[in-house]
Structure formats: C-alpha cells, structure tokens
Amino acid sequence: MSYNLSAIFSQPLKPPLFEPGEPRFWDDPYISKSILKAHLDQNHDGASRRNDEIEKTVRYLITSGLLKTGDRILDLGCGPGLYSSRLCIEGMKVTGIDLSLRSIDYARVQAEKDGHNIDYVCADFFDINYEGNFDAVLQVYGEICTFSEEKRDVLLSLIHRALKDNGIFIFDVSTRELHTREGLKNRWYLSEGGFWRPGRHLVLEEGFDYPENDTWLNQYIIVDEDETVKVYRLWLHDYSFETISTTLEKSGFKVEQAWNSLSGELYRKGGDWIAIAARKV
Ligand SMILES: C[S@@+](CC[C@H](N)C(=O)[O-])C[C@H]1O[C@@H](n2cnc3c(N)ncnc32)[C@H](O)[C@@H]1O
Structure with a gap:
C-alpha cells in the first residue's frame, strides 16, 4: 500500500x-532485519526485554510453579526464541511461532547450535489450530495490546482452544500510565x-x-x-487490571495471578505493565 x-x-x-x-x-x-537486531540489542528494550530481565522472568515462572519441567509450552510471537530457548533448557517441550522468517531462522540456527529440540514455526498466530495440546501459552511483551477488541477476542479463543483443560495463559499488557x-x-x-x-x-x-x-x-x-x-x-490498546480481567472472563479464563512484570514484581495500581497468569476454566 x-x-x-x-x-x-x-x-x-x-x-x-x-x-x-x-x-x-x-x-x-528489510525491516525484519532491523527488528532482529533490536531483539538482540542489550542497550535497549525496543523489541525484546534485555537478557537479565528475560532470565529473571523464566526463573520466576518456574519458582512460582506456573511452569515446570515436562510442560508443553506454546510461545506465541516467540521472536528469535529468547524465552523458548531458556524454557527448553529447563526441560520444557516448546513450540515457538512467529510471523518473522528472519527471527525464526535465527532461532532455528541457535537451537541447532545449542542442541535444543524446539519446534519453531514461521506462521501467523491467527492461523493456529491446536486443540488441548499445551499446558501453557506464553505471549510476552504486550503483543495482545496490538489488536482491536474484535481481533483480540479471536486470538483469545484460539489460545483457549490450544490449552489443555486447566492450562495457563501467561502474558503482559501495557497500561495507560x-x-x-x-x-x-x-x-x-x-x-x-x-x-x-x-x-x-x-x-x-x-x-x-x-x-x-x-x-x-x-x-x-x-x-x-x-x-x-x-x-x-x-x-x-492499553488495559487496567479491571479491563483485562473482564476481557479474560468473557473468553473463558480466570485471572489467577497479576504482577507488574512477568519477572514477579508485586502488583500495584499505576504501574507501566500488568503481567497476568490466567487459567482456562
Ligand atoms: C514485541 S515482539 C516480542 C517478541 C518476544 N515475545 C520477546 O519478548 O522477545 C512481538 C513478536 O510478535 C511477532 N508477531 C506479531 N504479529 C504476529 C502474528 N500475527 N503472528 C505471529 N507472530 C507475530 C513479531 O514478529 C515479533 O517477533
């Protein structure tokens, strides 16, 4: 256009x-090349958070018991696999999906080099067709905020379907603050x-x-x-704790935990981000 x-x-x-x-x-x-560079850049959080925060997040999700060894994880919008690779090291069976072939290619090369068995798929996550396959779906860095309410609800229904009974959806949203x-x-x-x-x-x-x-x-x-x-x-599209909770309830989820960051920062009103773990009900 x-x-x-x-x-x-x-x-x-x-x-x-x-x-x-x-x-x-x-x-x-061309732009995907710039985005990949931004994902890997440790001087800013432009496309992904920096490595120390990613490591803190993975550690927190495990120590809090939300994710555990042996779980099947779907990482939606996995980018170059910064979370997927760490979850694989922790003994999880990970599928990572991303629209960017550039990022998926990078993730596949890294996995091959490190001997990680991760299923990286280059696809639009609106085309997923899983049914009860995953213990947890992860979607990190506010990706859900980029959609209109109609598209978001479609995505939530696909995520709901992809999860096993009682599975957990872990993600974060930005706030108006x-x-x-x-x-x-x-x-x-x-x-x-x-x-x-x-x-x-x-x-x-x-x-x-x-x-x-x-x-x-x-x-x-x-x-x-x-x-x-x-x-x-x-x-x-920003959210408050109230608006994201209502949205999730309408899509068949129940909010189990909320924080100010996926690395476990305690929830307080007025934070920049809200991280959520929502259980499929
Ligand atoms: C802000 S980045 C976050 C990447 C990764 N979750 C992280 O935090 O390192 C958003 C990612 O979602 C991917 N993405 C955006 N829309 C998508 C779609 N419809 N289907 C699959 N991936 C998508 C982008 O290519 C990008 O890698």
Missing part, C-alpha cells in the same frame, strides 16, 4: 481506530539509512491518542527518495 505525497493530504489527519497501515512490518524483508508517561511522538528526521530503510529516507513520526478506547497509535510515514510514501501504524 503506497501513496504518492499528494495522497497524504487527502487523508484524515487522525486515522480511524485500528485502521491498518502497511500490511508488512514484522515480516518485511506507561503511554501517558512516554507522551505522544511528534518528530521528523532525514536518515541516511537505518531502521526503516537501507538508503536515504524521510521519517514523519506522529502519535495519536484515543482516550475513550484506551488506545494509542504510533504512526510512521516513510518517504523514499523516489517520493514513494508508506504509512506504518503500530496500534496499542
């Missing part, structure tokens, strides 16, 4: 809620090559708030040297 510059001026300034931008972001051949603290993006820059493109391009970055829907949009308009314009939209 490309525009020319003049078409930009005929669009509404504030896009309608959850109107999609470019269909390819995670699996774009996080985005209020970070503020709305609004800047432009000319780049010689970077995250979005290998060559010279213009980036117009703008944030939009939809407070009545607890939703934010980070929009990136990328203009290439030939004046082709592409619009990328990263939507984020």
